[in-house]
Amino acid sequence: MSRLEGSPRSGSLGVLAVHVLFLFFVPLPTIAQGYPERPIRLVVAFPPGGGTDVAARTITPKLSELLGKQIVVDNRPGAGSTLGTELVVRAQPDGYTLLMSDTTFGIVPVLYPKLNYNAERDLAPISQVISAPLALVVNPAVPATNVRELIALAQAKPGQINFGSGGVGTPVHMCAELLKLTAKINIVHVPYKGAGPAFTDLLGGHFQMMFPTLQSVMPHIKSGRLRVLAVTSEKAASALPGVPTMAEAGAPGVVAVAWFGVHAPAATPAAVKTRVHAEIVKVLQDPTVRGRFVNEGADVVGSTPQEFTRFVSNEISKWGKVVKAAGIKAEF
Numbered sequence: 001m002s003r004l005e006g007s008p009r010s011g012s013l014g015v016l017a018v019h020v021l022f023l024f025f026v027p028l029p030t031i032a033q034g035y036p037e038r039p040i041r042l043v044v045a046f047p048p049g050g051g052t053d054v055a056a057r058t059i060t061p062k063l064s065e066l067l068g069k070q071i072v073v074d075n076r077p078g079a080g081s082t083l084g085t086e087l088v089v090r091a092q093p094d095g096y097t098l099l100m101s102d103t104t105f106g107i108v109p110v111l112y113p114k115l116n117y118n119a120e121r122d123l124a125p126i127s128q129v130i131s132a133p134l135a136l137v138v139n140p141a142v143p144a145t146n147v148r149e150l151i152a153l154a155q156a157k158p159g160q161i162n163f164g165s166g167g168v169g170t171p172v173h174m175c176a177e178l179l180k181l182t183a184k185i186n187i188v189h190v191p192y193k194g195a196g197p198a199f200t201d202l203l204g205g206h207f208q209m210m211f212p213t214l215q216s217v218m219p220h221i222k223s224g225r226l227r228v229l230a231v232t233s234e235k236a237a238s239a240l241p242g243v244p245t246m247a248e249a250g251a252p253g254v255v256a257v258a259w260f261g262v263h264a265p266a267a268t269p270a271a272v273k274t275r276v277h278a279e280i281v282k283v284l285q286d287p288t289v290r291g292r293f294v295n296e297g298a299d300v301v302g303s304t305p306q307e308f309t310r311f312v313s314n315e316i317s318k319w320g321k322v323v324k325a326a327g328i329k330a331e332f
Helices: 007-027 027-032 051-067 080-091 146-155 170-185 196-204 214-223 272-284 287-295 305-326
Strands: 041-042 071-075 097-102 121-131 137-138 162-165 188-192 229-233 257-265
Touching: 027 097, 041 051, 041 080, 051 071, 051 137, 051 272, 051 287, 071 162, 080 097, 080 257, 097 121, 121 214, 121 272, 121 305, 137 146, 137 214, 146 229, 162 170, 162 196, 170 188, 170 229, 170 305, 188 257, 188 287, 196 214, 214 229, 257 272, 272 287
Parallel strands: 041 071, 041 097, 162 188
Antiparallel strands: 097 257, 121 257, 137 229
16 A cells, blocks of 8 residues: 555545636636626727628627627738637637637638638637628729620730739638639739728729628718629629629629628637527617618528538538639738
8 A cells, every 4th residue: 555545645635636626617607607797809800891890890789788798899800810810719718709700711721721720620609690792893983884894804804904802712802713713704813901901992993893792882882982793692682672693694603692700719618608699699689780781781690509510611611612723822
């Protein structure tokens, strides 16, 4: 028998170990029950003004009201959304740092195979918030009033028609790549650090065309500062009656939607994730929030975490095929 077996010292150590384990495991439910006790940060991995930022700022006022604490939208752009996403991955998993995820979330894993994180493993899906078509818009100075005319213009001037995006691998970029593949045209990508800065240059005539999210571009369409040629959804958008889909306009195969949702660090307590999910669903049932999204051409979703998980997995598979077919490569 060893010196410690059966000794008073051995018994004390055993009791101490039990207390340590008890203290280690008990706080999580306690923290979850008191959540939230301070402001919450909702990270947007793009600059202000783009679709992800607009979606985040649409839900945060009502979500703050329901949770009883302020929600601060924190724009962290860079490296095709990976900087902001990794910030959330590395954050304390306590529910006080969340990610406003978007379509790029399903594209980046196939575009950047050497990421410092695994999106599906390191982040927990809370809920998909909305999905919305993108819109093909051009600067009014472009001599094309429909998609067929734009394709003809690009064919007549190969390499001279430029399109902007919020960065390599964003849905704005990928939709234009789909058009390049299906219409067999040579248009040139001009990447920016977000859709907001790209809008500024499109309005200024620094490039000719873009595929922004419908909700982010609606003010510019209504003001006449940009000309809309088509939407990328399977069906016409109710917010833009009379505007055809890409297929109807002569570009079949260019079908895509932008989506937005909320993710949390994977180790976030289950009770916290459940609370956030429940309040997001309530937010999306609010007539004001719902009405704003619908008026901008978006479909309100409010999915379960399980549904959102399957959806993201399918997105990664779909965009992986496009990245491969288009030969798109990105480096930090």
